Amino acid sequence: xxxxxxxxxxxxxxxxxxxxxxxxxxxxxxxxxxxxxxxxxxxxxxxxxxxxxxxxxxxxxxxxxxxxxxxxxxxxxxxxxxxxxxxxxxxxxxxxxxxxxxxxxxxxxxxxxxxxxxxxxxxxxxxxxxxxxxxxxxxxxxxxxxxxxxxxxxxxxxxxxxxxxxxxxxxxxxxxxxxxxxxxxxxxxxxxxxxxxxxxxxxxxxxxxxxxxxxxxxxxxxxxxxxxxxxxxxxxxxxxxxxxxxxxxxxxxxxxxxxxxxxxxxxxxxxxxxxxxxxxxxxxxxxxxxxxxxxxxxxxxxxxxx
Amino acid sequence: xxxxxxxxxxxxxxxxxxxxxxxxxxxxxxxxxxxxxxxxxxxxxxxxxxxxxxxxxxxxxxxxxxxxxxxxxxxxxxxxxxxxxxxxxxxxxxxxxxxxxxxxxxxxxxxxxxxxxxxxxxxxxxxxxxxxxxxxxxxxxxxxxxxxxxxxxxxxxxxxxxxxxxxxxxxxxxxxxxxxxxxxxxxxxxxxxxxxxxxxxxxxxxxxxxxxxxxxxxxxxxxxxxxxxxxxxxxxxxxxxxxxxxxxxxxxxxxxxxxxxxxxxxxxxxxxxxxxxxxxxxxxxxxxxxxxxxxxxxxxxxxxxx
Ligand SMILES: NC(=O)c1ccc[n+]([C@@H]2O[C@H](COP(=O)([O-])OP(=O)(O)OC[C@H]3O[C@@H](n4cnc5c(N)ncnc54)[C@H](OP(=O)(O)O)[C@@H]3O)[C@@H](O)[C@H]2O)c1
Ligand SMILES: NC(=O)c1ccc[n+]([C@@H]2O[C@H](COP(=O)([O-])OP(=O)(O)OC[C@H]3O[C@@H](n4cnc5c(N)ncnc54)[C@H](OP(=O)(O)O)[C@@H]3O)[C@@H](O)[C@H]2O)c1
Numbered sequence: 216x217x218x219x220x221x222x223x224x225x226x227x228x229x230x231x232x233x234x235x236x237x238x239x240x241x242x243x244x245x246x247x248x249x250x251x252x253x254x255x256x257x258x259x260x261x262x263x264x265x266x267x268x269x270x271x272x273x274x275x276x277x278x279x280x281x282x283x284x285x286x287x288x289x290x291x292x293x294x295x296x297x298x299x300x301x302x303x304x305x306x307x308x309x310x311x312x313x314x315x316x317x318x319x320x321x322x323x324x325x326x327x328x329x330x331x332x333x334x335x336x337x338x339x340x341x342x343x344x345x346x347x348x349x350x351x352x353x354x355x356x357x358x359x360x361x362x363x364x365x366x367x368x369x370x371x372x373x374x375x376x377x378x379x380x381x382x383x384x385x386x387x388x389x390x391x392x393x394x395x396x397x398x399x400x401x402x403x404x405x406x407x408x409x410x411x412x413x414x415x416x417x418x419x420x421x422x423x424x425x426x427x428x429x430x431x432x433x434x435x436x437x438x439x440x441x442x443x444x445x446x447x448x449x450x451x452x453x454x455x456x457x458x459x460x461x462x463x464x465x466x467x468x469x470x471x472x473x474x475x476x477x478x479x480x481x482x483x484x485x486x487x488x489x490x491x492x493x494x495x496x497x498x499x500x501x502x503x504x505x506x507x508x509x510x511x512x513x514x515x516x517x518x519x520x521x
Numbered sequence: 522x523x524x525x526x527x528x529x530x531x532x533x534x535x536x537x538x539x540x541x542x543x544x545x546x547x548x549x550x551x552x553x554x555x556x557x558x559x560x561x562x563x564x565x566x567x568x569x570x571x572x573x574x575x576x577x578x579x580x581x582x583x584x585x586x587x588x589x590x591x592x593x594x595x596x597x598x599x600x601x602x603x604x605x606x607x608x609x610x611x612x613x614x615x616x617x618x619x620x621x622x623x624x625x626x627x628x629x630x631x632x633x634x635x636x637x638x639x640x641x642x643x644x645x646x647x648x649x650x651x652x653x654x655x656x657x658x659x660x661x662x663x664x665x666x667x668x669x670x671x672x673x674x675x676x677x678x679x680x681x682x683x684x685x686x687x688x689x690x691x692x693x694x695x696x697x698x699x700x701x702x703x704x705x706x707x708x709x710x711x712x713x714x715x716x717x718x719x720x721x722x723x724x725x726x727x728x729x730x731x732x733x734x735x736x737x738x739x740x741x742x743x744x745x746x747x748x749x750x751x752x753x754x755x756x757x758x759x760x761x762x763x764x765x766x767x768x769x770x771x772x773x774x775x776x777x778x779x780x781x782x783x784x785x786x787x788x789x790x791x792x793x794x795x796x797x798x799x800x801x802x803x804x805x806x807x808x809x810x811x812x813x814x815x816x817x818x819x820x821x822x823x824x825x826x827x
């Protein structure tokens with residue numbers, strides 16, 4: 216990398232994603248100065264204590280003043296409110312971006328508030344963990360993961376510069392339109408999360424199988440679900456409320472398939488089950504070949520817990 | 522450990538579980554001799570090539586001759602057939618056990634074929650990976666995992682001896698009755714697997730989201746599902762066919778909850794979603810405290826692939 220991509224970057228929200236960006240930008244020298252703001256005094260105090268950014272401001276509008284890049288890193292449902300608050304203080308020629316997991320709703324909420332002469336380049340890094348808050352970020356979060364930009368007609372130079380920042384943080388960059396992004400993510404992330412939450416809720420509800428047994432005997436499968444279902448409730452509430460149509464569509468397809476498998480179990484149709492389970496293996500092979508996961512059994516957790 | 526627990530152990534089936542037992546027994550000196558058989562010439566050849574066991578036999582009946590412990594490590598649906606085949610050659614006083622993921626169906630299938638004077642102690646190690654076959658086993662698979670014994674009225678000394686073997690291989694041992702085992706596993710493993718298979722099948726079906734996009738952008742959530750859905754089709758077909766009642770019961774509860782969440786999304790009931798997602802976090806904390814998983818974000822995969 217040859218010097219900073221932006222002079223001053225303002226992070227609004229100081230959780231997992233913003234924190235990881237702060238660590239990564241610092242490690243790679245991608246910004247001359249990183250300013251940050253979070254709504255709660257507690258998060259701001261932690262950010263100061265651990266030196267997460269160069270300067271923590273008391274309000275969002277203050278943070279964006281003079282910034283070349285403004286990153287909205289709050290739950291999707293809070294984006295519009297934040298955009299309204301910072302809009303009057305944005306520098307002409309600055310770029311506003313976000314990291315929200317849904318893109319259409321963010322564009323609809325944010326774009327109308329931004330003044331002429333400010334570029335808006337929505338983005339979504341496909342990287343995360345089940346942890347949240349100002350202490351949860353780490354510099355390598357985005358390494359070898361995808362970041363999807365949704366330029367939506369934005370200025371080409373502004374888009375390319377943001378792409379440089381994401382590449383600098385280790386991500387691979389791709390572009391997509393908002394609707395397609397929301398559908399792809401409904402399949403690869405949003406619906407799987409809802410299903411995991413549901414299954415863990417069912418286990419929690421079952422009185423004959425006590426909680427302690429569910430916990431004690433949680434094997435692969437359920438254990439993975441519990442990790443997914445430990446993600447931040449506010450973030451996920453907002454994802455489902457704002458990516459409603461795509462999620463409901465995929466959920467409809469899911470229930471249809473599930474009912475077919477359920478009927479096969481009830482009628483003892485082993486051939487149907489076997490054929491279905493064989494087909495799904497191919498996707499897994501593709502993911503490993505694409506380098507999105509390791510083939511080590513059980514993710515090499517053998518070395519971690521066993 | 523003070524010497525072998527069994528003199529001669531016969532493994533019928535030489536896949537992930539039997540192979541891991543062979544490695545673990547050898548590493549800890551738990552058996553004086555381990556004999557093995559698998560139905561296909563190919564598996565037997567691989568087992569010989571890698572020296573998985575001390576001796577590979579051409580038929581199952583031959584393997585069990587003179588054995589003190591016989592381990593049935595084939596898919597649940599094949600257990601009865603194998604029991605019928607080996608029954609005439611079992612040594613008086615020998616113990617027959619299995620490692621099947623379902624217990625009631627295995628007991629119903631196997632017990633009637635075993636002669637008087639042979640002990641039957643069903644078991645289920647709660648450990649596995651998505652890989653299978655004679656090359657997939659490793660000695661540490663059972664370390665710190667649970668093995669559930671379902672004594673079903675068997676001789677106490679025979680049960681205790683089998684428990685010693687499992688402890689010797691690193692497992693924690695517990696006892697349960699068959700029906701309860703099958704219900705607990707329907708919750709913690711079988712239904713989650715069915716759901717993961719379903720979701721991956723839905724993704725595979727969707728024509729607007731091409732396979733390559735699903736693979737390319739598979740993030741946490743879906744990626745975990747694909748791993749689960751890469752498990753052996755025959756094993757899982759048999760699990761669902763033989764644990765039908767418990768699986769259908771839990772599936773019914775699952776769909777009920779899923780419909781409630783789906784309605785909350787449709788009507789925009791964010792409070793319902795938020796409350797549900799908050800409740801499921803507690804189970805995750807329990808699992809980490811119980812040592813069944815690590816708190817490292819994303820299972821510490823950061824260090825593996827990122
Ligand atoms: N986590 C993931 O896996 C992941 C992956 C990709 C994209 N994303 C997206 O990234 C964004 C941030 O997620 P995150 O994981 O970084 O979340 P996080 O760790 O929970 O941090 C969220 C931040 O937003 C602030 N915030 C919450 N509600 C707010 C409101 N109503 N108004 C103003 N600020 C508010 C919080 O402030 P306080 O700390 O003061 O409460 C906190 O600083 C979300 O849009 C999410 O969809 C997340
Ligand atoms: N994998 C897991 O996560 C896991 C965890 C706990 C318990 N279990 C249980 O352990 C048992 C074995 O599973 P595994 O993972 O070790 O499977 P695996 O790796 O696929 O091995 C299965 C073995 O059974 C043999 N086999 C398959 N169908 C047979 C049939 N119809 N008749 C006779 N032998 C047959 C195979 O022989 P060939 O190689 O010659 O085909 C192979 O040696 C199953 O009952 C399963 O429910 C599995």
